[in-house]
Amino acid sequence: MPSLNSLNSRQSLKVGDKTYQYFSLPEAAKSLGNIDKLPMSLKVLLENLLRWEDDKTVTGDDLKAIAAWLEKRSSDREIQYRPARVLMQDFTGVPAVVDLAAMRDAMSKAGGDPQKINPLSPVDLVIDHSVMVDKFGTDSAFTQNVDIEMQRNGERYEFLRWGQHAFDNFSVVPPGTGICHQVNLEYLGRTVWTREEDGHTFAFPDTLVGTDSHTTMINGLGVLGWGVGGIEAEAAMLGQPVSMLIPEVIGFKLTGKLKEGITATDLVLTVTQMLRSKGVVGKFVEFYGDGLAELPLADRATIANMAPEYGATCGFFPVDEITLGYLRLSGRPDETVALVEAYSKAQGLWREQGQEPTFTDSLSLDMGNVEASLAGPKRPQDRVALPQVHKAFDDFIGLQLKPNGKEEGRLLSEGGGGAAVGSDHSTGEIDYEFEGQSHRLKNGAVVIAAITSCTNTSNPSVMMAAGLVAKKAVEKGLQRKPWVKSSLAPGSKVVTEYFNAAGLTQYLDKLGFDLVGYGCTTCIGNSGPLPAPIEKAIQTADLTVASVLSGNRNFEGRVHPLVKTNWLASPPLVVAYALAGNVRINIAEEPLGEDKDGNPVYLKDIWPTQKEISDAIMKVDTAMFRKEYAEVFSGDEQWQAIKVSEDDTYSWQADSTYIQHPPFFEGIADAPPHIGDISNARVLALLGDSVTTDHISPAGNIKSDSPAGRYLREKGVEPIDFNSYGSRRGNHEVMMRGTFANIRIRNEMLDGSEGGNTLHIPSGEQLSIYDAAMRYQQEGTPLVVIAGKEYGTGSSRDWAAKGTNLLGVKAVLAESFERIHRSNLVGMGVLPLQFKDGQDRKSLGLTGKETLKITGLDGVEIRPMMNLVVEISREDGSSERIEVLCRIDTLNEVEYFKAGGILHYVLRQLIAGK
Template sequence: MGDRTSVLDAGGRTLQYYPVLSVEGAERLPFSLRILLENVLRNASDDETARVFAERVVSAGLAGEQGGEIEYMPARVLLQDFTGVPVFVDLAVMREAARDLGGDPTRINPQIPLDLVVDHSVIADVACCPGALEKNMEMEFARNEERYRFLKWAQDSFENVRIVPPGAGICHQINVERFATGVMTGENDEGEIAYFDTVVGTDSHTTTANGIGVLSWGVGGIEAEAAALGQPITTLVPRVIGVHLTGALREGVSAMDAALTFAQMLREKGVVGCFVECFGEGVSTLSATQRACIANMTPEYGCTCTLFPFDDRTLEYLRLTGRSQEQVELVEGYAKAQGLWNDGIERVYSDVVELDLSTVECSLAGPSRPHNRFAAASALRRFVDVCAERSLDESVVRTVDFAGSSFDLTHGAIAIAAVTSCTTATDPAMMVACGLVAKHAREAGLQAKPWVKRVMAPGSHATQLMLERAGLADPLAELGFSTCGFGCMSCIGNSGPVWPQMHDIAEDIELTSVLSGNRNFDGRISPDVSQNYLCSPALVVAYAMAGTMDFDFESDPLGADADGNPVFLRDIWPSDEEIDRVVAEYVTEELFEEGGKGLYDGTEAWKALEVEPSDIFAWDADSTYVRKAPYFEGMRRELDGCGAIEGARVLVNVRDFITTDHISPAGSIASDSPAARYLRERGVADEMFNTYGARRGNHEVMARGGFGNVKLSNLLADGRNGGYTRDFTTGDITSIFEASERYAQSDTPCVVLAGKMYGSGSSRDWAAKAPLLLGVRAVFAESFERIHRSNLVGMGILPLQFLDGESVESLGLDGTETFTIERVDFGDGSPQLPEPRTVKVTASRQDASSTEFQAIVRVDTPTEGAYMAHGGILQYVLRHLAEAAE
């Protein structure tokens, strides 16, 4: 460790640490770059490498510019089950490939702690009634037993793996309540050492932990696998945008409102690929969980993280959620020694955005993007404008029957109202507010509308206990918000089917949903719902009583009391004083201690799963959930080389803001899809299809689901939405999967044409894996979202960006052309930038005319160049592990 370390006395211990403030210039660096600086000082292989990386961090930070490449090694990895199952499938396949290459399969083993929480599989099949939780968990196990047995095998067969069984909560909430420590300690040759708790996760909302000072962000599963195997994450030193917070949130304004304001403000600013961090006197007015809610929304405005510094609020939360006094003292001492304590001082930032928290207003976002925020007071006007933009016929009315009564519904009728997701459940104040709205509503005799499916999914058992002890669970259940699962649920698309009566009219009127989540992309919440609105849990409950977005809370009553007097939302909305009083009484250390008991135990059904640990997994040829992925088939130790891409056909031609959910949906499997046909051919009944997310361990299903979102608009499909395209071998409109099969038969490579912000949203590695299996070799876009571009590189797909001012339209392309892309040289497999940095592309038309243009090769770092040379990051890691074993 040499001269790079110093000694810290904190928490009753004497530890060594790497003092970043001893590096010249570090005192002016942003908080987040200080964490990166400590990381490279501690993990560099030698003093010279440490010096070079440190210089890159400091010089870029002080210049406020993007800097050179560094190697970053997170302290731990966080998984959820949708992304975790394919991670372990890949690791199991890598073990076999290592053996076949003459290596030791047990070297394929996590080198750092890896936590997985099973939280994405529970579906709200049953809702609005007592017993919904138990019935949904029973169905969850019936659908997923095979996946869960595989996860138990992984837990027993790999080292450094902990799995939280289903029914415990959401991974991000459990991360901040249980896993995150703020500061970690470890042993080396010279004793005990302290270092920052840092994490990457296979879910984009891993960013939640930035609210308590833990630098964290989402990566694709392939990048997480490499990190778990000890491969550092290569990244360019990012630009850091400072958000100067002043003032305080006003009465009745929640953390969700602040998070949506951040999303709108910073998406407009343009922060893709940047770090964002908050400073200023306004920081101290926000609770730790309010900060976590804001940090959670980070992917919705495209940056890598939104970091808050440590302060007394952080320590209060760590103490509240069960960290020992010694640990809390260590966090305080270490944060102050490293300059991560909130002092309100502005450091060197690439740019500073001002936000007076007192200007934040009660908000919603929608109908399809989290950054499309608007004031709750103008919600009716916003809905009317959306209807006008979509040219909806206001006279269309459909009648539905519920419990013997008939109701006339039109556009805006709410089909789903969901209190769900890590965004808001993490903050006790918002959950209390929602419960108090329900309590006051029931006292006034109000009920929810029967056509609204109501979903309640607490983020942890502590949240459920809080609602029960405060007397708020019962009024919520009386309004139909019975707890129906501990998991992501509606936010990931696991709302289950809407009521049958609503499904029957979904083609005639535009149904809506409201949810306290972070994602409202087209087709994500339900294929039957056309407009999705994000808002606080309290507003979700209010809209369940309104029953429609065509409603003005200021002038329209929610109903009448026993005396016939109208009851408005303002009459049942709780004051901040009332919310604070409940939080102070019921949110205690004992609550979190009780809520966290038996975290790793699981239900009797989980305990009954019997598995035998082994070095090599025994694949079941008949499995429809877990199959051996083909990524290493035919792989040799020698590189195959990267040639030109010739005669490529366009598989998909899309425009702006195509999300990873468009590319690889996580929700329900449509009955007429290629994936459905595949499952039926193997004897799976329609009601047991489960979701694409749950089937991610089966590449056959996922390839068939590529670009299968029902709302995808592929310009080659002649106006037919969903997973369709023109097959240029026949001229017919067919499924994207079937077209890709024909192209594969003739060895025809495929490309994708896209607009701005391609790959926005989740850190979904299947959004890169599925296109690879569909034969996609390159993606053209005007801009890429950070994580998705990295995932494309990780799978060996070439991301090509149009030159500034150029696009599919400006170049006169329509997707009927064939494309030739000149060879890009990625070298001999050692890290180096590709040559050339822009590549010549020729688009040839059937009439013998052509268009030539240059595209930027978005392989941004030398190490990414090595990944491309090897055919992907997993091949790169596997070859290096095989070499090291010799």
């Protein structure tokens, strides 16, 4: 931490018998001015800048800009932020480890010590995205699903196991342990971090970036963190700063407390709806108000988790007594808890009663007004009050109901035989047979009921409520409907411990909510297949069916391709809908089923009281956390049995279709490449507005006839074993073939038809974008992508930039860029250019058949935001010169681009020092 300490803010703090060094905000305020009213989250950023001030990446003007924020309540200044650590899940973590392994190879070839390639900041990778719900409803489901997971992902896990051994500062939490965000909340997060340097122990706020958008969950613990793309995460773990604008901060004041029977899930869905309506994209949200004293830490984490759903960078909660209580409960050492209290109070980071920071804008909620809710059918911000869910479903499918509740024009016929039989397919219902029984499946049928996701499974109150609903339902003789695929996938083994201690596991099992795994499962689309007769029935009658899950995302097609409506709900409501079996039943008023004597049973009859929930929560104790996290990095016998090399460099397997040596660092020991003009470039794709990283980056299923599918089939992989692009992110051969291959992308060179194709010029052949790019590479032709506004919006994915690089794209010319993707392009050595003076592809009449020359780079010193010239040569022989803005925005980015990319910059520095 090479701080210049220009404000003389370095101080000592004695806690118990230990003395810490820290950079004091109150001391800095003597020079900067009063910062008492600064939002807590900005105080964390200010401390970060104080600690890293070096007059290059962090200057005195940066410090003043944070303090000056109070005047305008916003800022347009970009700062360089260095988080304390990095969190990864396996889908996004594998390519990062692949890059580290490739950097070690490059270092070795350059005559250096490969052991010098290690993360400089602590990295924790949690394997949680790979388990699928293949088996359910049996006591062996967990074991069977883990076995299948290990078989499917053997190559990836062998590679990560090697990384766990080979790299310092790098830890892997094995499969079958928990979800990264819950492990982070319950174990990894400290609220105040420490580091040994020059014989001193420095204390500073725990901060992080993660390669998953729901990294924000840790903000509930007073830890500032959010999700970033893989390239930023790799840079952060190698000691490079994350560029960011000083954000606007929206205050959210909480007052009152939740009513009897209302859950944290109901609260978060209300908060999400309010903040989406407010508009907080790209902003920090900070929660304040005396209502926080009524909000348990787990409820705070639930709200913080869903920051991506309400659009904010993060949803931050300050440190207070509730924070300390959770740290104690979850087994953090006494000295950690003492340091968190002393440090937070010394820094003005402790929440006081009546505290009202200054915010850019604010809104408030009396928690006493929250009502039972779900969100759906397609977006997490579309909150629906529980009594209105059935109507929202009917509105979605456009049904007109008669007063007697019967569908207009319904013609039912009794059909028999076969797996899916029955009537006129327009009736909205069909008979099917399953395991020797005949059933009728109707529109609105709940075919998936999943207690899943980091959002809710970390919260004992809603999990215990689910267990209690199951207990009361079983005692009354209720059962889940036979077409419901039910599953329980907690975010950590602690949940299993407290369910057992409370005596609730047996009741969940009896309703089919057997443990299926510790991972994200249904929430990320790993719901697994429905029973074949049910899938056939849905397709035959074209039914609109439903899933109900305790997750955070419910976009159409995400949970299961046959499930068109998806509803986010609290875990106890997930159980209730499994009993009801259809979202067209108004479970707030209609019976869920009948008891043993044939009497109707209503939701109110099985809903637990707050006292019952509180009594159950008393079963959660510190010993459970300490037991389950004692050997969190060890894994089970299958994990430990994976044989790995103890070599410092990885032994790449030529026949692997999951892990391959990437070509990014070839020739890295040579001098940096000459930065010259780009001549005779062709247009690979001509795109419109709002092209997202989902359009650019490979994601989802791999089609058999796609370039990636053809590659896998050539390698002997059958389509049934393709797995997904996400699981193959460690193989650049698959990923580059999937770049720009999205079936919904529209290339205007082909009159806007959908699909990842383009025209090869001058031949005029229509090819896949990958095939065209490879032909251009053989011809020695550089490529350019031209696009409209907001290029690269959406989740920032590293392969959106990496794939662009590997296809031979030298520049992207757009009307505007999403900030992180622009930065990622620079980080991969791709030049981002922006149209000026209101020009765009349409005003210039571009067809994609032009030849381009980008000038102004050769023989000049590259500067941030410099102007360049693009010469456009058209088919008819005419030409035109336009001035464009080079969107290399900072001095750091200039250095990265000159080195060939951000990872290249770091590696060249390390090689130079050998």
